[in-house]
Amino acid sequence: MRKILIVGAGQSGLQLALGLQSRGYEVTLMSNRTADEIRSGRVMSTQCMFHTALQHERDLQINFWESQAPKIEGLGVSVAAPDSSRAVDWVGKLDGYAQSVDQRVKMAGWMETFAQRGGQLVIHGAAVSDLDYFSRTYDLVMVSAGKGELVSMFGRDASRSPYDAPQRALAVAYVHGLGPRPEHPEFDAVRCNLVPGVGELFVMPTLTTSGRADILFWEGVPGGPVDVFKGVKDPSEHLSLTLELMEKFLPWEYARATKVELTDANATLAGRYAPTVRNPIGRLPSGGLVLGVADVVVANDPITGQGSNSASKCAASYLSSVTSHGDQPFDEAWMQSTFDRYWETAQHVTKWTNAMLGVPPEHVLNLIGAAGALQPVADRFANGFNDPADFENFFYDPEKTNAYLAEAGAAAGA
Template sequence: MRKILIVGAGQSGLQLALGLQSKGYEITLMSNRTADEIRGGRVMSTQCMFRTALGHERDLALNFWDELAPRVEGLGLSVAGPPASGGHPRVVDWVGRLHGHAQNVDQRIKMAGWMETFEQRGGQVVIHGAAVSDLDVLDRKYDLALVAAGKGELVSLFDRDAARSPYDTPRRALAVAYVHGLGPRPEHPDFDAVRCNLVPGVGELFVMPALTTTGRADILFWEGVPGGPVDAFRGITDPSEHLERVLELMEWFTPWEYARATKVELTDAGGTLSGRYAPTVRHPIGRLPGGGLVLGVADVVVANDPITGQGSNSAAKCAATYLASIVEHGDRPFDEEWMRTTFDRYWQSARHVTRWTNTMLAPPPEHIVNLLAAGTTFPAVAHRIANGFDDPSDFEHFFYEPEKTAAYLDEVREEAEAAEAAAALAAAEAESEADDGAEADDGAGIGGGAEAIRSVR
């Protein structure tokens, strides 16, 4: 039986540990906290997971909270225009429907539950904050050592990949509040959706339905441009003051969201989080002082800003890829070539996330402004962008290059006009009294929203 050490008990570490355990491997998991400490601690993330990532959990029968977590069936975008009396108005607003529902389970629930399941199934859990010196000794006892702890000393084992890391400083200041009492969005009261609110030049507010330790909740998540008005949480340690600041910013920059948040309260004393980090891709292999090699997992080696909501999704995909590579490798040594090949296999999906995320951290070029605005006029555009959160590789076909974006919008417009013409013809043939000349689109809907975005970006 092959022995594997996994350091880190987050989405990737625990998913991989449970997956390998189910395949008969002898797994040791190292965590700096017990399950009870995780469950009773502070929130760790904003972890909305989409269809593909959830599928990896279901493949391992780890979807313990499917019947409890809110079904997130859509993803919407709003863009704030220049300030007016009473705050910033909306100049773009749409919601796209997801092909498969998303789900957001507080990691305090999931990681604690998975760790207990791993132990109940015979896995060994070592509660210890591992240092490089610890790993240098332990590595010799295992066939493979994996580092899935994205913070702390062990990250220093993995050198920054400058060619894949365009930023060397944080691009956003992050502030999270888990709340009860948020009202529904009146635009779609019958289904839950993640709402992405862009305030050009200032930052972004994300609102996400979730399951937390105290039941159904919503997450209010600000990403502020460093040095700007939303970069306003340094030094705040009181959770109530943190929530008050979140709401003050909502009232001015996203009043349409604030309107449903006037009665919110924190879910618990641990329901806030703030910080910042530079998005970084690192080389996947760490070399220990004694010469041993360790393989980095998920955000240890590909840490993207959460602006595109991909952290837990990428972690699940990385764990699934590594699981397949380990099992397929059989009894052969886990040497440097295998480690590099395994990471490269994961990078085939991770590269799309990294490109998309880094693009969204920069001021949007003209063609992306037009594309985002077009979602208001054309539901097909809204749906496609929304489902890109599940499969970011699709953005390669219509998002980054102006020519591809223009061609896609022309295609969507032609399809909409053809559908409208067909409907009008059917109505005429049936001698209906319906207005057969309604709403032939000349692109004005794109131009109006796009112009408002341009004026403030």
């Protein structure tokens, strides 16, 4: 039986651990927190998982909250005009629904399941020196802890990392009491509100520790009017700032948020990081090698909502690479090819996310505007969140965009 160590108990680490465990591998999982500490701790993310990522969980039969979590059937885009009215407002329908489960609920539940199924769970914050020791006793060590000392083992890939500084200041609040969008009260949708030059507000339904809730997530251009959360420690002050900014820039979203309250005392989060692609292989002082997983090696800004989706897709890709390798050594060549296989999908996420962080060119503005009049364009854009590779066909190249819009317009007029 092959012995595998996974360091980090997030979406990718736990999904991979449970997947390998189900295939008969002897898996040890290291987490710096217990399940109870995770469940009662601070919110960690704004996860909205689309169909492909959710299917990976179904395939492993670990979709424990699917019946409870809101079914997100659409993805809407609104663009604020200078007078704070809506210059653009539409919603695309998803081919398969998306869902969001608070990672405090999911990671704690998955961690307990892993232990109940006989997995070895070690509660310990790992340092490089620990991995140096463990690398000699395991056939494979994978690092899926995307923050802290361990990430420094994986060098930045400058050719794939155009930004060396954070492109957005992030601020998250989980709330109860948000009203529906009056124009589409009949189904749940993620709402992407764009305020040119200022930032973005995302609103998404979720399942949290206290049941159904909604996430209010500001992404502010650094140094701009939304970049005001640094140093704010009081959750109620964080929520007040969130709502003040909504009232100022996005009055249509503020109108349904006048009665909201935080879901719990740990329902806020703020921070920033530079989007970075890293080399996938970490070298230990003794010469041992470790493989980086998910956002350890490909960390994108959350503006396109891809973090947990990418983590799920990476775990599924790595699971396939491990299980198809038989009893051959997990050497450097295998590690590189395993990452390269994942990069075939991840590169599309990175390209699209980095494009969305910049000032949109005219043809992209035309595309977003046209989606308001042409429902098939809105639907295709929305479904790109599930399969970002499709953006190659109609998003980046002005000629492809114009040809697609002409075709869509002709079909609508037919």
